Each structure stands twice: as structure tokens, then as C-alpha cells.
Amino acid sequence: MSTEKQPHSLKAETLPYKAEHYREWRRRQIVRMSITYLAPLIILIVYFHYRYIGIEAESRRMQLGAVAEHQANTLDLFLTERRLNLANLIDHPRFSIPPTSREMTEYLTDLKRISDAFVDLGFFDATGIQVTYAGPYPSLESRNYRDEVWFNALRRSEDNFVISDIYMGFRQQLHFTIAVSRIYESKLIVLRATLDPARMYEYIQSQQAAGDVITSIVNAKGRYQLVDDSIGRPLGPCPISVPVEQQYGGGTAETGRSKWQYAFRWLRNTDWCLIVKSVADTGTIFSNLQIRSMLVSAALLLISIAIILNRSKKLVSQQKRVDQTRAQLEHASKLASVGELAAGIAHEVNNPLAIITVESGLLMDYTDPQFGLTLEHSELRERLQTIQDSAFRCRDITLKLLRFVRRSDFDLKEHDIHKLIDGVIVGLLGKEIEVSDARVVCDYDRSLPQLTTDGNQLQQVILNIVNNARDAIAGKPGEINIATSRRGKSIVVSIQDNGSGMPPDVLEKLFVPFFTTKDVGKGTGLGLSVSYGIVRSLGGEIEVESIAGEGSTFRLVLPIKSKRSINRSRNNQ
Numbered sequence: 287m288s289t290e291k292q293p294h295s296l297k298a299e300t301l302p303y304k305a306e307h308y309r310e311w312r313r314r315q316i317v318r319m320s321i322t323y324l325a326p327l328i329i330l331i332v333y334f335h336y337r338y339i340g341i342e343a344e345s346r347r348m349q350l351g352a353v354a355e356h357q358a359n360t361l362d363l364f365l366t367e368r369r370l371n372l373a374n375l376i377d378h379p380r381f382s383i384p385p386t387s388r389e390m391t392e393y394l395t396d397l398k399r400i401s402d403a404f405v406d407l408g409f410f411d412a413t414g415i416q417v418t419y420a421g422p423y424p425s426l427e428s429r430n431y432r433d434e435v436w437f438n439a440l441r442r443s444e445d446n447f448v449i450s451d452i453y454m455g456f457r458q459q460l461h462f463t464i465a466v467s468r469i470y471e472s473k474l475i476v477l478r479a480t481l482d483p484a485r486m487y488e489y490i491q492s493q494q495a496a497g498d499v500i501t502s503i504v505n506a507k508g509r510y511q512l513v514d515d516s517i518g519r520p521l522g523p524c525p526i527s528v529p530v531e532q533q534y535g536g537g538t539a540e541t542g543r544s545k546w547q548y549a550f551r552w553l554r555n556t557d558w559c560l561i562v563k564s565v566a567d568t569g570t571i572f573s574n575l576q577i578r579s580m581l582v583s584a585a586l587l588l589i590s591i592a593i594i595l596n597r598s599k600k601l602v603s604q605q606k607r608v609d610q611t612r613a614q615l616e617h618a619s620k621l622a623s624v625g626e627l628a629a630g631i632a633h634e635v636n637n638p639l640a641i642i643t644v645e646s647g648l649l650m651d652y653t654d655p656q657f658g659l660t661l662e663h664s665e666l667r668e669r670l671q672t673i674q675d676s677a678f679r680c681r682d683i684t685l686k687l688l689r690f691v692r693r694s695d696f697d698l699k700e701h702d703i704h705k706l707i708d709g710v711i712v713g714l715l716g717k718e719i720e721v722s723d724a725r726v727v728c729d730y731d732r733s734l735p736q737l738t739t740d741g742n743q744l745q746q747v748i749l750n751i752v753n754n755a756r757d758a759i760a761g762k763p764g765e766i767n768i769a770t771s772r773r774g775k776s777i778v779v780s781i782q783d784n785g786s787g788m789p790p791d792v793l794e795k796l797f798v799p800f801f802t803t804k805d806v807g808k809g810t811g812l813g814l815s816v817s818y819g820i821v822r823s824l825g826g827e828i829e830v831e832s833i834a835g836e837g838s839t840f841r842l843v844l845p846i847k848s849k850r851s852i853n854r855s856r857n858n859q
């Protein structure tokens with residue numbers, strides 16, 4: 287195997303966190319950016335989509351209304367013209383009464399020249415007999431129309447004209463009647479023409495914008511008079527019931543699976559209502575413009591998603607670079623502190639080792655027959671005791687050092703924080719506290735929840751801090767207050783003493799390994815650095831406040847987390 291030293295590199299393996307951490311981080315970035323950028327975009331798209339649908343429906347309604355009005359006016363004009371064609375004839379001074387067949391045929395030819403909707407022409411006397419007839423149904427001549435609806439309506443009419451609904455009549459063909467009347471020698475005379483509805487429909491269809499709509503005409507009873515084959519048949523029922531009292535209007539109707547908008551307008555000449563509906567259904571299919579705007583929105587969304595994914599990827603690689611740099615810095619500073627640590631160890635271990643060397647050397651001299659020295663048992667015991675004490679001290683230092691360096695496995699369980707504190711005060715320190723000058727006062731918040739932690743390690747931390755507080759009080763009567771409380775999602779254990787307190791320069795180095803102000807043999811300077819490591823591993827913090835000469839407060843801020851999340855944050859450290 288090669289022993290060549292490898293240069294430090296910025297490879298992924300040198301990252302302080304696992305790949306899972308960055309995946310999670312990227313996921314969170316994506317969610318955050320989506321909320322920031324995508325959510326408003328989606329809200330805007332939905333808003334404009336609905337606004338657009340509303341505007342489109344409104345403009346279609348207005349357009350349909352305009353077409354309905356235009357066509358109704360045209361139809362009204364058509365009917366008025368046809369009526370006036372007849373009225374001009376019957377009112378003409380040279381109109382012979384009754385007209386001859388030849389005259390009637392001439393009149394019909396003239397009328398047909400004006401409008402090809404005219405089918406035939408008949409002259410009626412007051413009793414309803416068709417006296418003269420011109421047209422394709424000569425058998426209708428001499429027939430009595432006394433009981434026909436249109437004839438009776440005309441007799442009652444004050445306007446001297448009638449336009450009938452569409453009906454089959456004697457000839458069994460769809461047609462409708464326009465009849466005009468006047469009084470001649472105190473008797474009613476009537477001139478009537480029948481018209482072909484199909485021709486009239488063709489006329490409407492030839493009007494402007496007729497291609498965009500389907501036009502139908504219904505009578506006051508809701509029966510189709512004119513209708514396109516695609517939506518109904520003449521004289522059949524119309525599914526829309528148009529209000530009679532309203533001159534014009536519109537709405538939405540449904541037939542089968544399709545939904546469509548319509549507008550209606552009543553005619554002025556007769557009780558017919560003209561209805562127009564848009565050729566395209568609404569609600570079931572999207573208009574071209576809608577599809578286009580949806581495609582643009584989808585493209586916008588896709589672009590935004592692509593930008594977010596790309597940006598999050600860049601952010602992750604940026605973060606990785608930052609973490610790598612930080613890890614390298616930390617590594618460098620660790621190397622530096624190893625030097626300091628080594629110096630500390632040397633200093634701390636050297637003293638007991640020197641004692642052991644001196645004492646063991648003395649004992650060897652005593653036991654060397656060459657010197658002829660004698661040693662009392664009690665003195666021998668005393669010296670051996672000194673050697674053992676020094677050896678124990680070395681062991682303590684190495685144990686603490688190991689704990690500081692090694693990440694021992696935590697035994698995480700749910701604990702009652704108050705039982706843990708009592709365990710330290712009564713169980714571990716009991717006697718020592720009793721004989722010391724310090725009085726321990728506890729003020730617990732009993733409503734605190736269970737804490738997931740390593741009980742032994744946390745007790746060791748509390749023990750260290752209480753011991754330091756006791757040492758700070760030593761010599762004069764004092765008090766150690768231990769209180770628990772809740773701060774957000776954490777439990778706070780505060781340990782306050784009114785001992786010596788610390789000046790700022792001590793406070794600064796508090797957590798530095800081997801930093802101590804205690805006499806040789808009394809302190810190792812490892813208590814707080816070890817405690818700090820433990821609390822950080824449990825996901826918590828240690829806060830310290832101190833005023834020299836007045837006392838100090840140490841606060842352990844311990845998160846109330848689940849076992850999983852503590853382990854996760856430990857792995858990420």
C-alpha cells in the first residue's frame with residue numbers, strides 16, 4: 287500500500303454532512319421557492335382564467351343579443367313589407383271587387399317579383415268564402431274559411447291585418463298567412479297571401495353574422511315556427527321557455543350533454559319570438575383562445591418549475607462549497623487546538639507524573655539495602671497513597687479527555703428532568719452539599735413534559751455545573767438556585783449561584799479544554815468543555831451570564847425533540 291500523503295481536496299467525501307442532508311435541504315429550497323414564486327403565478331393564472339371566461343361569456347351574450355336584435359328587426363321589416371304589399375293592393379282605388387282570376391294572377395306575379403316567399407293569393411268575402419284565388423292550389427277556391435283561426439283573428443283585429451302562426455291547413459303543407467282587410471260597402475273584404483316559411487328562413491340566414499348563430503322562431507305557445515334541423519322540427523316543442531313579458535333577453539340552456547348560450551327577442555308584428563344560439567357550445571369545449579391561453583400558462587409554469595429546479599441545484603452546490611470551506615477551516619483550527627491540547631495534557635499530566643517519579647524514587651532508595659534506611663509502615667503507606675492519588679489523577683484526566691474526544695453512543699430515553707436534577711443533588715452530591723457552605727434551593731415548573739435525553743450524560747453536565755457553583759461559593763455561605771422552565775420548544779435548566787462570579791476574560795475561555803482557575807490538583811479545566819460537548823450532542827445550548835464578585839448563572843437549553851430528530855442532528859454535526 288502506498289504511504290504517500292494525499293493532498294486535501296474538495297471532494298464530496300470531505301463534506302461535513304451526508305448526501306441525505308443535502309437532498310432534504312434541496313427539497314426545502316424547492317418548497318420555499320415554489321411557495322414564493324409558483325403559488326402567486328398559479329393564483330394569477332387561475333384568476334385570469336376565470337376572469338377571461340367571465341368576460342368571454344359576457345361578450346358572447348352581448349354579441350348574441352346584438353345578432354338577435356338585428357335579425358328580429360330584419361324579420362319585422364320583412365313581415366311589414368309583405369303586409370304593406372297586400373294593403374297597397376286592397377286599398378288601391380283601381381282594385382276591382384271582387385277581382386277577377388286574371389287580375390289575381392297578375393297581382394301574384396307582381397308580389398312574387400317582390401318576394402319569392404309569396405305562395406298564393408286569395409280574395410275573401412265577409413262570410414269567409416275564398417271568392418277568387420291565384421296560386422298552385424286552385425281547389426282552394428270557393429272554400430269557406432269562416433272557421434279558420436286567422437280569419438276570425440282578422441275579424442277581431444283593430445289593425446286590419448293578421449299574421450298567423452305556421453300551420454298545415456287544407457293543403458297539408460307548412461305555410462303561414464298574411465291577411466289584410468277593409469270595409470267595402472259596409473262589408474268586410476279580405477285579401478290574403480300565404481307565404482313559404484322556408485323562403486323566409488333562407489332570407490334570415492342570408493343576413494350578416496347569421497353563420498355564427500343558429501336562429502329559430504317560436505310562437506307564444508313555445509312551438510317552433512322556423513327551426514334548423516340540427517336543433518328541432520317545425521311545430522315541435524322548444525326546450526327554452528322565453529318569458530312573454532320580457533321584450534328581449536338571454537340565458538344558458540342545456541340539451542343532452544351540451545350547454546349553450548342564447549338570446550331572444552320578440553317580434554313587433556306578431557307573437558313570434560326569435561331565438562339565436564351560438565354555434566359553439568359553452569362549458570363543454572374550450573374555445574381556441576382559451577386553449578391558447580392555457581398552453582401559454584402551462585409553458586410559463588413549466589419554465590418556472592425548470593428555473594426553480596435549476597436554482598435549487600445551484601444553491602445546493604453553493605451550500606456544499608460553503609460547507610466544504612467551513613469544514614476545512616474547522617479542520618485547520620482543530621489541528622491548531624491539538625497543539626494547545628497537547629500542551630495542556632503535558633502540563634496537567636506532568637505534575638502527577640513528577641510526584642509519582644519522586645515518590646517511587648524515594649521508595650526505591652528506602653528499600654535499597656545499600657543505603658541501610660528503614661521506613662515506618664505508616665510513612666510507606668502515606669507515600670504509596672500519594673503515588674496512587676497521582677495515578678488516579680492521571681486516569682481522571684485521560685478519562686475526561688477520552689470523553690471529550692470520543693463521541694460515545696447516547697442512550698436516549700424519556701426522562702423527568704426533575705428526577706435527573708434530584709438524582710444529582712440528593713444522590714450524587716448529597717453529603718458534600720450538606721457539609722458545604724452552599725444551600726441548594728429548587729424551583730421546578732412541574733408542568734414540563736418528559737425530555738428525551740441521555741440521563742447519565744445530562745446528570746454529569748449538571749454535576750459539573752453544580753460543583754463549579756459550589757467551588758465558587760466556597761468559604762462564605764451562599765445559595766445555589768436550580769430552576770426549570772419552558773422556552774418555546776425547549777426546557778431550560780438554570781443553575782444560579784451567588785459565588786465569586788467571573789471576569790470577562792475567564793468567561794471567554796470557559797469552554798476551552800484545560801482552562802481552569804482552580805489550584806493544581808483541584809481542577810482539570812475539562813468539566814465545562816466536556817459538558818459543552820454533551821449538551822451540543824443532545825441538540826442543546828449552554829448559556830452563561832456572570833458578574834465578577836456577584837455570581838453566575840448557567841442555563842442548559844434542551845430541546846424537547848424526538849429521539850429520531852436528536853439522532854439526525856447528531857449525525858449532521
Ligand code: ADP
Pocket residue numbers: 750754755758783785786787788792796801802803804808809810811812813814815837838
Ligand atoms: P474546572 O472546574 O476543572 O476548573 P471547568 O471547565 O469545569 O473546569 O471550569 C473552568 C473554569 O470556569 C473554572 O476553573 C472557573 O474558573 C470557571 N467557572 C466555572 N463555573 C464557575 C462558577 N459558577 N463561578 C465562577 N467561576 C466558574
